[in-house]
Amino acid sequence: MCEESGQHVPWTVVDNIGALVTNDPELGQGPLGVIRDAAVVLGDGFVQWVGPRARIPEGSAAIRHDLGGRAALPGFVDSHAHLVFAGDRTDEFAARMTGAPYEAGGIRTTIAATRNASDATLDRNTARLVAESLRSGTTTIESKSGYGQSVADELRSLEILERHTTEATLLAAHVTPPEYAGRTDDYVHMVIDEMIPACAPHASWIDVFCERGAFDLDQSRAVLRAGTAAGLVPRVHGNQLGYGPGVQLAVELHAASVDHVTHTTASDVDALAASNTVATLLPGADFSTRGKYPDARALLDAGVTVALAADCNPGTSYTTSIPFCITLAVREMAMSPDEAVWAATAGGAMALRRNDIGRITVGARADLIALDAPSHIHLAYRPGVPLVREIWKEGRLR
Numbered sequence: 001m002c003e004e005s006g007q008h009v010p011w012t013v014v015d016n017i018g019a020l021v022t023n024d025p026e027l028g029q030g031p032l033g034v035i036r037d038a039a040v041v042l043g044d045g046f047v048q049w050v051g052p053r054a055r056i057p058e059g060s061a062a063i064r065h066d067l068g069g070r071a072a073l074p075g076f077v078d079s080h081a082h083l084v085f086a087g088d089r090t091d092e093f094a095a096r097m098t099g100a101p102y103e104a105g106g107i108r109t110t111i112a113a114t115r116n117a118s119d120a121t122l123d124r125n126t127a128r129l130v131a132e133s134l135r136s137g138t139t140t141i142e143s144k145s146g147y148g149q150s151v152a153d154e155l156r157s158l159e160i161l162e163r164h165t166t167e168a169t170l171l172a173a174h175v176t177p178p179e180y181a182g183r184t185d186d187y188v189h190m191v192i193d194e195m196i197p198a199c200a201p202h203a204s205w206i207d208v209f210c211e212r213g214a215f216d217l218d219q220s221r222a223v224l225r226a227g228t229a230a231g232l233v234p235r236v237h238g239n240q241l242g243y244g245p246g247v248q249l250a251v252e253l254h255a256a257s258v259d260h261v262t263h264t265t266a267s268d269v270d271a272l273a274a275s276n277t278v279a280t281l282l283p284g285a286d287f288s289t290r291g292k293y294p295d296a297r298a299l300l301d302a303g304v305t306v307a308l309a310a311d312c313n314p315g316t317s318y319t320t321s322i323p324f325c326i327t328l329a330v331r332e333m334a335m336s337p338d339e340a341v342w343a344a345t346a347g348g349a350m351a352l353r354r355n356d357i358g359r360i361t362v363g364a365r366a367d368l369i370a371l372d373a374p375s376h377i378h379l380a381y382r383p384g385v386p387l388v389r390e391i392w393k394e395g396r397l398r
Helices: 090-097 104-116 119-135 151-161 184-202 217-229 246-252 266-273 283-289 296-301 322-332 337-351
Strands: 002-004 007-009 012-020 035-043 046-052 063-066 071-074 076-078 138-144 167-173 205-210 233-238 257-260 278-281 306-308 368-371 388-393
Touching: 012 368, 071 337, 076 337, 090 283, 104 151, 119 138, 119 151, 119 388, 138 205, 151 167, 151 184, 167 184, 167 217, 184 217, 205 217, 217 233, 217 246, 233 246, 246 257, 246 266, 266 296, 278 296, 278 337, 283 322, 296 306, 306 322, 306 337, 322 337
Parallel strands: 012 063, 012 071, 076 138, 138 167, 167 205, 205 233, 233 257, 257 278, 278 306
Antiparallel strands: 002 007, 012 035, 035 046, 071 368, 368 388
């Protein structure tokens, strides 16, 4: 039993699960470790027992929750989002839908709106998006700053994120802000000398947009090295708009993940396969920009660890729905339903270097979602249908 906010929380048996995805092949069938006719005991915020329901330990819980044969799986782990912003970019989206290309400079529109917004406005919008993501089954979400691009605005973005997630990223180098136009090197020096020291205590990760129109290889490396020296773990936005050095830089600096990975060479794929850097694919962005989708098949066949994330942001992927991204991964990127579900759960956990989420095993955090369907395959099989029926986060039914 446990106490939370002064209230006694009894243990719960989630019973009569038709098909349970554990992500542990030693517990069940296939790479997802699927257990048929299963049960899970949740207590003290963690998984206390998992297995066939015929073997539930006697007296293991005070509450029994019957899923009626529905499927269950770990809560989704969304390892890439941009939640602290104001305004929207509907005009930009409409223009793209009529043929205008996507360019990184559109981010500056959101920077202006975010700088002009109050703390309360930014906090409300962040809370709204976190709640929206939870409703679609996301129980862990990472989010970046990056729409302030001044010391004060990046700091307040991270302070807002601290209220809503433990996975906050300083995206100090998103684009060069307007006041530094034509002086990108000067902006990089400011990021290194002022922004990182002020903001590092409020973040776990350091990120950079290593891309044409944003930051080149040397600038990106300098920012990530400064972040690492301040105790932050690197992540990279790379190879989204074209072939470039982002993947190789991520591997060189032992980044936790390189995200987008849309344009890759054979040497990029080989480098990722030989590293512990996760390739985080963001099909929502490719859908919204009408861009090329990553070659997930080549990455997976080479042995690269792949994650799926929603990339919620106002410009290129205004969605918090991991089920939508699973559908895109299966339909557009040749991933199997099993591969896509693993990437959206265990893969996301690996991109955050976490082993306590993204799986249903004893000792893991008690984050579990139930589907209004008999199998996890329905997440791709029934596109657009809100199948997430029940959500447990840290052992509590939300």
